[in-house]
Amino acid sequence: MLTPSTINEACTSVGVAKYGRPIGLDENIKVDLIVIGSVAVDPKTGARLGKGEGFAELEYGMLRYMGAIDDSSPVVTSVHDQQLVDYIPIEKLLIHDVPVDIICTPTQVIFTNTSIPKPEGIYWDKLSPEKLGQIRILRELKRRIEQETGQRHPSGPSEKLPPTAQRKR
Numbered sequence: 158m159l160t161p162s163t164i165n166e167a168c169t170s171v172g173v174a175k176y177g178r179p180i181g182l183d184e185n186i187k188v189d190l191i192v193i194g195s196v197a198v199d200p201k202t203g204a205r206l207g208k209g210e211g212f213a214e215l216e217y218g219m220l221r222y223m224g225a226i227d228d229s230s231p232v233v234t235s236v237h238d239q240q241l242v243d244y245i246p247i248e249k250l251l252i253h254d255v256p257v258d259i260i261c262t263p264t265q266v267i268f269t270n271t272s273i274p275k276p277e278g279i280y281w282d283k284l285s286p287e288k289l290g291q292i293r294i295l296r297e298l299k300r301r302i303e304q305e306t307g308q309r310h311p312s313g314p315s316e317k318l319p320p321t322a323q324r325k326r
Contacts, residue, residue: 203271
């Protein structure tokens, strides 16, 4: 259990390693609230733009598979007021894009009442072989689902990925 004096450290990458523990796909957890990063967000619709790499969407999809979250699980983003935008065209969003229910800024809390559907899981036909190759837990999940269903899931189109960041140990 975290104490008030350890919370700030626990929110860092070093603190996550120190206080957290990895969980697997079989972990029986319920997540009360999801905090997701955003570069820009439309407060009228809950549409958001991330950094464009899709990691938040993949994490969301894995949590859906695990049963840890569902459509009613609130998705929150924390941004600066200047990251609120007047219009993100909903028709340009992709099936795997995660909308937000609540936006927290330094000056306000906005409830979006979004009508944008939340992703139901991982959309394997959108996931490139290169991205799948980068993420071990995703490969494990795909293998598991294919074994359970007896059906092979197609991969998405190939893509050239930027180099992954190297962590200092």
